[in-house]
Amino acid sequence: MRLAMNYQMQQIDRKAIDEYGIPSIVLMENAGKVVVDEILKMRDQYQKVVIVCGPGNNGGDGFVIARHLYNLGVTVKVFVVGEISELNHDAMLNYSILKKLEFKIDEINDDSSMLAFERFLRPGNLIVDAIFGTGMSREVGGIYLRVIEAINEMAHQVLSVDLPSGIDGNTGHVLGTAIEADKTVALVIPKVGNILFPGSDYNGEVIIKGIGVPDIIIERVGIKYNLITKDIIAPLVPHRKRNSHKGDYGKGQIIAGSIGMAGAAILACRAALRSGMGLLKLYIPESLNTLITTSIPEVITVPLSEVRRGVIGITNFQKIIEDCCWPDVIAVGPGCGVNSEISELIKRLLNESEVPMVIDADGINALSKSLHWLENKKCPVVLTPHVGEMSRLTGLSAEEINGDPIGTAVRFSKQWKTVTVLKGARSVIATPEGEVFVNTNGNSGMATAGSGDVLTGVITSMIAQGLDPVGAAVLGVYLHGRAGDIMVAERGEHGLLAGDLVLGLTKAIRELVEA
Numbered sequence: 001m002r003l004a005m006n007y008q009m010q011q012i013d014r015k016a017i018d019e020y021g022i023p024s025i026v027l028m029e030n031a032g033k034v035v036v037d038e039i040l041k042m043r044d045q046y047q048k049v050v051i052v053c054g055p056g057n058n059g060g061d062g063f064v065i066a067r068h069l070y071n072l073g074v075t076v077k078v079f080v081v082g083e084i085s086e087l088n089h090d091a092m093l094n095y096s097i098l099k100k101l102e103f104k105i106d107e108i109n110d111d112s113s114m115l116a117f118e119r120f121l122r123p124g125n126l127i128v129d130a131i132f133g134t135g136m137s138r139e140v141g142g143i144y145l146r147v148i149e150a151i152n153e154m155a156h157q158v159l160s161v162d163l164p165s166g167i168d169g170n171t172g173h174v175l176g177t178a179i180e181a182d183k184t185v186a187l188v189i190p191k192v193g194n195i196l197f198p199g200s201d202y203n204g205e206v207i208i209k210g211i212g213v214p215d216i217i218i219e220r221v222g223i224k225y226n227l228i229t230k231d232i233i234a235p236l237v238p239h240r241k242r243n244s245h246k247g248d249y250g251k252g253q254i255i256a257g258s259i260g261m262a263g264a265a266i267l268a269c270r271a272a273l274r275s276g277m278g279l280l281k282l283y284i285p286e287s288l289n290t291l292i293t294t295s296i297p298e299v300i301t302v303p304l305s306e307v308r309r310g311v312i313g314i315t316n317f318q319k320i321i322e323d324c325c326w327p328d329v330i331a332v333g334p335g336c337g338v339n340s341e342i343s344e345l346i347k348r349l350l351n352e353s354e355v356p357m358v359i360d361a362d363g364i365n366a367l368s369k370s371l372h373w374l375e376n377k378k379c380p381v382v383l384t385p386h387v388g389e390m391s392r393l394t395g396l397s398a399e400e401i402n403g404d405p406i407g408t409a410v411r412f413s414k415q416w417k418t419v420t421v422l423k424g425a426r427s428v429i430a431t432p433e434g435e436v437f438v439n440t441n442g443n444s445g446m447a448t449a450g451s452g453d454v455l456t457g458v459i460t461s462m463i464a465q466g467l468d469p470v471g472a473a474v475l476g477v478y479l480h481g482r483a484g485d486i487m488v489a490e491r492g493e494h495g496l497l498a499g500d501l502v503l504g505l506t507k508a509i510r511e512l513v514e515a
């Protein structure tokens with residue numbers, strides 16, 4: 001599903017209205033009706049609905065909602081923040097209909113009207129926030145700020161129309177203050193502000209509802225951002241034929257592990273095999289061989305001589321490079337440690353190998369000192385940095401990256417021609433062409449050691465099974481998050497281990513296959 005910024009939503013509206021002749025008032029009517037459907041589903045949770053309207057079309061949606069609820073016999077009260085005379089055309093039209101129905105509509109524009117409004121912010125009243133949507137253009141101030149803060153302080157249940165007022169639909173940033181909604185009905189397609197943090201915390205549950213805009217109009221706007229949903233994921237899951245053998249499910253090569261970090265190698269391998277890879281070779285320092293083969297007998301280990309205890313020596317590189325025509329994919333980095341040997345190996349693999357490469361963890365750290373190596377790469381590269389690693393790659397602060405995760409990932413991918421998986425509570429996958437996929441599943445239990453190694457294993461596995469690097473990254477991130485959700489539902493968030501995610505993976509894949 002596409003994910004829009006405000007201006008793209010406005011382009012969709014304009015195309016629907018001007019080029020396809022769908023009157024704006026019809027779109028507003030549809031918008032109001034789909035929100036009413038959601039309000040009716042909550043019927044046992046309120047006695048009265050209090051609708052707070054702003055000056056634009058978001059407010060216009062609010063008036064439509066009021067009319068339909070009134071028709072259905074629900075007790076409704078309507079407020080306009082600011083001056084009724086400043087309502088825009090369509091909002092004014094719907095306001096006028098309400099007036100003809102002898103609705104009493106009050107303005108909130110001074111201390112006494114503010115006090116009168118606050119009396120409605122009590123238990124039993126559902127507050128509908130129709131103040132601002134995709135037209136938010138600046139920081140909230142004045143009477144708007146007072147209204148939003150009063151709602152946050154006193155209201156018991158709030159439903160936002162399209163976006164919580166005060167959230168920037170382009171970024172998810174809070175423009176001064178914002179409504180803390182329990183539920184948000186996002187219209188047509190979700191906006192970035194419905195999905196990214198901190199906005200996501202203000203949206204509550206997000207419900208996406210169409211309002212009769214044909215898909216072709218949305219496609220013609222050329223949006224490059226996507227929300228990862230099952231409709232994108234389902235076709236990516238590798239098919240398993242009854243009459244098949246392990247060679248049909250790909251061969252992978254993982255270079256991982258060092259003394260003290262053998263677990264990273266084990267987790268990446270388990271995740272790769274548990275998500276369906278046919279054959280896997282793990283290249284490890286020889287002193288880890290016994291430990292690894294006893295922990296995970298299904299993997300073929302290639303023990304390599306060490307330059308010093310637990311670190312693969314440079315003399316092995318020729319063997320790894322010669323072997324690199326064997327697999328369908330190479331992953332390098334989990335638990336390798338930061339050392340000049342691994343840096344040299346990555347440089348040579350980038351220069352000489354033509355199979356797709358997944359670079360994670362210490363591989364990323366090695367690369368961050370010499371990003372220009374990417375200029376000479378012969379293979380597609382997937383990088384999977386978390387915010388700290390992205391900071392090392394770009395020189396940006398964590399705050400700057402968190403403030404613009406999509407922009408950061410897109411700029412990096414375009415500059416270095418990589419598929420970039422910027423991991424976080426909303427992982428962002430960006431392609432060199434500027435396409436973006438945002439993932440929303442997963443939970444805070446997954447913020448645990450080894451979680452990234454599992455993701456590397458899944459993405460590597462999906463490339464081995466024939467997916468292109470972008471598809472593998474998208475499916476891998478989704479499955480990883482879903483595995484976390486499944487396991488947390490069973491065990492709770494606090495004690496989730498990365499190893500649990502490996503178990504969850506099989507369940508997440510099965511869920512998709514059986515759907």
Ligand SMILES: NC(=O)C1=CN([C@@H]2O[C@H](COP(=O)(O)OP(=O)(O)OC[C@H]3O[C@@H](n4cnc5c(N)ncnc54)[C@H](OP(=O)(O)O)[C@@H]3O)[C@@H](O)[C@H]2O)[C@@H](O)CC1
Pocket residue numbers: 013024027028029031054055056057058059060061088131132133134135136137138139140141144161162163187211
């Ligand atoms: N277009 C369509 O066909 C459809 C749109 N739909 C609905 O419309 C919504 C978008 O409507 P919209 O474009 O009118 O913008 P909206 O969010 O109502 O606010 C704009 C108003 O707020 C004002 N304003 C902004 N920031 C402010 C601030 N900080 N403090 C004070 N004022 C501020 C701004 O003033 P201005 O910037 O012009 O000075 C302007 O007056 C969309 O989210 C969806 O709900 C649906 O009905 C389906 C059909």
Ligand SMILES: [K+]
Pocket residue numbers: 058129130131132133160161162163164165
């Ligand atoms: K709103």
